[in-house]
């Protein structure tokens with residue numbers, strides 16, 4: 001966002017005094033507190049909420065059309081066409097050299113799978129579709145898992161428990177808790193189900209840019225890390241592996257992350273707003 005517009009918003013919609021004071025109090029106690037430029041003001045929140053509506057529409061459209069035999073490049077077409085038809089833009093396209101509009105990560109692919117004409121979804125596959133939408137300059141980021149045809153009970157359980165991990169993470173994302181509380185809650189649950197949690201990648205601040213501070217690890221310790229201040233907009237996007245936690249990057253395309261042991265991996269993602277009383281999911 002350009003500097004002048006930002007200054008105008010800062011004057012017209014200042015951070016409320018009681019929130020500023022509580023941030024200062026946290027700082028005095030030695031807690032990590034986010035830079036004020038990442039605290040979203042009402043007009044920005046509305047912008048991100050509107051982007052979230054399109055983002056949800058995109059994923060609903062994918063849900064309607066996805067089927068066995070479909071190429072992942074066709075998912076890219078669906079996402080791009082729906083997004084453009086709603087006057088929005090796909091954030092992945094040309095992002096740091098990524099050349100598709102969405103990420104499609106199948107089975108042992110953890111994230112950043114590149115849609116391809118050569119990749120056909122077959123009966124029994126699980127696939128994550130991760131879609132980030134820009135509307136009027138505001139970003140919303142969400143992903144879902146899709147089960148293709150008849151999926152094994154093991155894969156179904158992984159998909160469902162990973163969704164539960166996201167829900168548990170959201171529940172932990174209360175105002176004046178910390179990012180560490182989110183990671184702690186998610187990893188505790190995932191491990192109790194016999195799964196491992198990817199550490200190298202995580203959620204992030206989002207809204208005016210694709211990836212903002214803070215980094216939202218899905219492992220962590222209670223009361224540690226950045227404080228969650230009302231007005232922060234972050235993603236939670238746990239990547240949960242059936243086998244070991246270690247991951248590796250595709251040496252050929254430089255993007256796709258796989259599990260090192262080639263075990264299955266699942267991920268769900270929402271963009272949420274921290275409010276004074278809890279949080280609001282902006283990608284429903």
Ligand code: MF3
Nearest residue numbers: 092095098103112130132141
């Ligand atoms: N949407 C991913 C996330 O949740 C980022 C994808 S970056 C891309 O943060 F370039 F691969 F699209």
Ligand code: CO
Nearest residue numbers: 130131141142
């Ligand atoms: Co995403």
Ligand code: CO
Nearest residue numbers: 141203235237
């Ligand atoms: Co994200």
